Amino acid sequence: MPDNEVDLYHSSYGNYELDVYRRVRLATYGEDLGQTSWVTNDESREIPLLLQLTPESSVLEIGCGSGRYALHVADAVGCRVLGMDVVAPAIDTANQLSRARNMGSRVSFQQGDVSRQLPFAEQAFEAVFANDVRRRVGRSQHAAHLRASGTFAAHQVAVRTSLR
Numbered sequence: 001m002p003d004n005e006v007d008l009y010h011s012s013y014g015n016y017e018l019d020v021y022r023r024v025r026l027a028t029y030g031e032d033l034g035q036t037s038w039v040t041n042d043e044s045r046e047i048p049l050l051l052q053l054t055p056e057s058s059v060l061e062i063g064c065g066s067g068r069y070a071l072h073v074a075d076a077v078g079c080r081v082l083g084m085d086v087v088a089p090a091i092d093t094a095n096q097l098s099r100a101r102n103m104g105s106r107v108s109f110q111q112g113d114v115s116r117q118l119p120f121a122e123q124a125f126e127a128v129f130a131n132d133v134r135r136r137v138g139r140s141q142h143a144a145h146l147r148a149s150g151t152f153a154a155h156q157v158a159v160r161t162s163l164r
């Protein structure tokens with residue numbers, strides 16, 4: 001990590017199970033879905049509907065963070081989800097959560113930079129989504145991995161701060 005970058009994610013994903021982090025998530029979002037994003041609970045509920053997910057769907061989440069939301073979606077819908085994130089502790093935590101819930105056969109996580117070419121077959125997924133991933137991700141970047149009738153959703157926010 002470059003010297004001038006703030007470590008936003010290693011601590012929260014690496015210490016995901018600590019009670020203090022759980023309480024921060026609950027206080028921030030009202031419901032603990034492992035979030036580190038600006039996505040609201042209403043939006044979280046809307047995403048599987050927007051993507052028209054069914055139990056037969058195979059879904060890619062890019063920038064999955066702790067993986068908890070991917071597990072929530074897979075549990076609610078019955079679909080398969082593959083999550084990718086560039087931060088290693090996110091993937092470690094996500095795979096641990098998946099195994100602990102006996103969901104390893106349907107939900108798995110892989111480390112990778114989604115701004116690069118992804119190691120998936122063409123048309124491997126019925127749906128691709130990204131929740132608040134800093135690097136802009138667009139459907140065109142992932143179109144090759146989506147089936148012809150597939151859906152793509154990206155939730156993005158712009159926050160301008162003035163710290164002077």
Ligand SMILES: C[S@@+](CC[C@H](N)C(=O)[O-])C[C@H]1O[C@@H](n2cnc3c(N)ncnc32)[C@H](O)[C@@H]1O
Pocket residue numbers: 009034035036037038039062063064065066069084085086087090112113114115130131132133134135
């Ligand atoms: C604001 S967090 C959102 C995490 C999760 N989607 C959520 O809703 O809680 C942004 C996530 O995107 C990941 N990310 C950013 N750029 C990425 C890239 N190029 N490839 C893969 N993951 C990336 C970060 O590591 C981080 O976990």
